[in-house]
Amino acid sequence: DAKTTQPPSMDCAEGRAANLPCNHSTISGNEYVYWYRQIHSQGPQYIIHGLKNNETNEMASLIITEDRKSSTLILPHATLRDTAVYYCIALYNFNKFYFGSGTKLNVKP
C-alpha cells in the first residue's frame, strides 16, 4: 500500500472550513484513499473514502486530484468537537490497514 504524507498539525478557526492535505504520490490505480479521525484516546472513526471521484457525505468532502497523487479532506464548518488527529490511508487490501502519522487538527474558538 502507498505511503501517505500529512502535515503534523494544523489550526482552524471555529466555523471555518478545515482543509487537510494528504500526499500519496506512489498510489496505485486500485488503491482507495481513506480518512479516519481519532478524538483523544477514543477509537478511530471513519470519515470518508474515495477512489477517483470526489466524494461528499454528512461529515466531510474528499477532493482527489486528477492524477490521484494527493487529496484534501474538507470539513466545511469546523467545530470544537472536530479537534482530533486525522489519518489519511491509501488502501487496496483491508488486510493491511496501517496508520501512518496523521494531522493534529486544532479547532480554535
Add this chain to the structure above:
Amino acid sequence: AAGVIQSPRHLIKEKRETATLKCYPIPRHDTVYWYQQGPGQDPQFLISFYEKMQSDKGSIPDRFSAQQFSDYHSELNMSSLELGDSALYFCASTDRGNEKLFFGSGTQLSVL
C-alpha cells in the same frame, strides 16, 4: 446499531503477569484487527483474522498471541508483561462486503 465491544475497558497488571483482552465484533463481521497505541503514538497494527484464520501479522511481540473463535470474537493474550506494553489496545471489525473498518473504544492496559 451494535458496535465493536472490547473488554475490559481498563486493566492494571504487574510486570511479568499475563493479560487477556477480548473483542466482540459487530454481528456478521468476520474480520478482526488488533492495534496497539502507546502514549502520544499512532495506532500500530498487531494482527488480523479473517474467518478464524490469521490473515496478516504486524509488529506483534512473540509474547503476545491472539485467536478468533467460532463466534468470531477474538482474544489477545499477553504474557510476561513489560512496562512498555502499557498502551491503548484497539480492536476493529469489518466484513468482506464492507468498505469500512469499525473500531471499538479500546482497552487501556497499565503495567506497573
